[in-house]
Amino acid sequence: MPILTVKNLKKYFPVYSGVFQRRTGWVQAVSDVSFEVEKGETLGIVGESGCGKTTLGRCILGLYALTRGEISVNGRTVSELNSARRKELSKNLQMIFQDPFESLNPRQTIRQVLEEKYRIHDGHGLDLEKEIQDLLEKVGLLPETLDKYPHEFSGGQRQRIGIARAISMDPEIIVCDEPVSALDVSVQSKILNLLLRLQETMGLTYVFISHDLSVVRHISDRIVVMYLGKIMEIAGADVIYDHCCHPYTRALLSAIPLPDPGAVKKRILLKGEVPSVENPPQGCRFNTRCPHAENLCREQEPELIAHRDDPAHLTACHFYN
Numbered sequence: 400m401p402i403l404t405v406k407n408l409k410k411y412f413p414v415y416s417g418v419f420q421r422r423t424g425w426v427q428a429v430s431d432v433s434f435e436v437e438k439g440e441t442l443g444i445v446g447e448s449g450c451g452k453t454t455l456g457r458c459i460l461g462l463y464a465l466t467r468g469e470i471s472v473n474g475r476t477v478s479e480l481n482s483a484r485r486k487e488l489s490k491n492l493q494m495i496f497q498d499p500f501e502s503l504n505p506r507q508t509i510r511q512v513l514e515e516k517y518r519i520h521d522g523h524g525l526d527l528e529k530e531i532q533d534l535l536e537k538v539g540l541l542p543e544t545l546d547k548y549p550h551e552f553s554g555g556q557r558q559r560i561g562i563a564r565a566i567s568m569d570p571e572i573i574v575c576d577e578p579v580s581a582l583d584v585s586v587q588s589k590i591l592n593l594l595l596r597l598q599e600t601m602g603l604t605y606v607f608i609s610h611d612l613s614v615v616r617h618i619s620d621r622i623v624v625m626y627l628g629k630i631m632e633i634a635g636a637d638v639i640y641d642h643c644c645h646p647y648t649r650a651l652l653s654a655i656p657l658p659d660p661g662a663v664k665k666r667i668l669l670k671g672e673v674p675s676v677e678n679p680p681q682g683c684r685f686n687t688r689c690p691h692a693e694n695l696c697r698e699q700e701p702e703l704i705a706h707r708d709d710p711a712h713l714t715a716c717h718f719y720n
């Protein structure tokens with residue numbers, strides 16, 4: 400049984416405008432997204448800014464009411480849980496943010512930040528001091544940092560605090576929303592390695608959100624490529640890199656710089672801007688920027704269909720189905 404199932408998830412936000420602030424439309428942040436995640440797996444989610452990655456992550460965490468669809472954790476539908484079970488679930492599902500600084504209270508020392516978690520989830524009977532020392536060690540921070548404030552730390556250290564806070568409740572699933580995007584490249588790989596190590600020792604399952612395909616490859620087992628709130632392609636990380644089918648995935652991949660400066664790679668430049676999610680294009684959502692679009696693509700939306708020789712590889716494109 401998958402640890403996390405997302406089924407036909409839709410999340411629309413109302414758009415209000417005019418003097419009377421009437422609702423004039425909907426932002427279709429996530430439309431009809433389905434996937435499963437196995438225990439211990441890392442599912443990468445990539446796509447350009449505004450394609451709905453954070454909204455999807457927040458829906459998984461139960462921070463938004465779903466417009467439609469269903470999310471299940473360990474086979475239990477989240478919306479059907481009673482409040483006690485929901486509290487249990489909120490321990491089990493945690494999030495790591497892009498900028499931990501924004502989510503850390505500047506007036507709280509790290510000790511207070513970490514203790515708070517235990518207080519919220521009644522950590523009665525725990526040896527708090529020992530728990531916190533253990534946590535620090537797990538994320539590679541020194542004990543003397545406990546009484547410092549967030550602004551006294553570097554970006555990488557702050558992210559370690561964010562990770563400590565996320566793992567403090569011993570969760571099974573962590574949604575990582577661009578956890579290394581704000582960090583220097585050298586620090587990025589340290590944090591990614593820390594996440595990998597914790598995954599191994601704690602058996603964690605990650606949903607790893609990033610706009611950067613090279614970061615996602617490093618950490619993911621499978622990758623979901625999103626465009627304007629929809630899934631364009633899903634496949635194993637290596638398949639996405641070596642045999643991707645969707646023209647959008649190919650364009651994203653072609654934008655990654657090659658490690659060898661002498662190597663030549665043809666960059667696929669996408670024309671036009673990302674259309675608005677309030678008024679997405681008819682047919683295939685990618686058709687206005689796709690170098691191969693034909694009439695069919697403007698008229699009919701392609702379904703996300705599995706490949707005959709690889710059932711785990713799904714593509715939503717008329718010409719690759």
Ligand SMILES: Nc1ncnc2c1ncn2[C@@H]1O[C@H](COP(=O)(O)OP(=O)(O)OP(=O)(O)O)[C@@H](O)[C@H]1O
Nearest residue numbers: 412426428447448449450451452453454455610676
């Ligand atoms: N609370 C909200 N109310 C209204 N619209 C929202 C809200 N949150 C997100 N949106 C809209 O939904 C769309 C998807 O946003 P989201 O933040 O999920 O994208 P993203 O893929 O995480 O982008 P980024 O890479 O910039 O973080 C955007 O058009 C955004 O403006």
Ligand SMILES: [Mg+2]
Nearest residue numbers: 452453454576
């Ligand atoms: Mg985001």
